Amino acid sequence: MGDVINLKRFKKRMERDLSAKAAEANRARFGMTKAERAAEAQRGKRANDLLDQHRINGEDA
Numbered sequence: 001m002g003d004v005i006n007l008k009r010f011k012k013r014m015e016r017d018l019s020a021k022a023a024e025a026n027r028a029r030f031g032m033t034k035a036e037r038a039a040e041a042q043r044g045k046r047a048n049d050l051l052d053q054h055r056i057n058g059e060d061a
Contacts, residue, residue: 032040
């Protein structure tokens with residue numbers, strides 16, 4: 001005789017697996033999180049500010 005399977009658990013496990021696959025596709029599709037985008041913008045602003053500090057009389061040195 002075969003093993004007894006709890007159908008509720010099986011259905012929930014299948015839903016979680018499908019949800020995880022969809023989440024993985026969305027992560028690949030949409031890229032960075034909001035916090036990562038903010039950190040990247042802050043790094044870019046900092047780099048531009050450092051470059052601007054090395055200008056002489058508003059011209060490139």
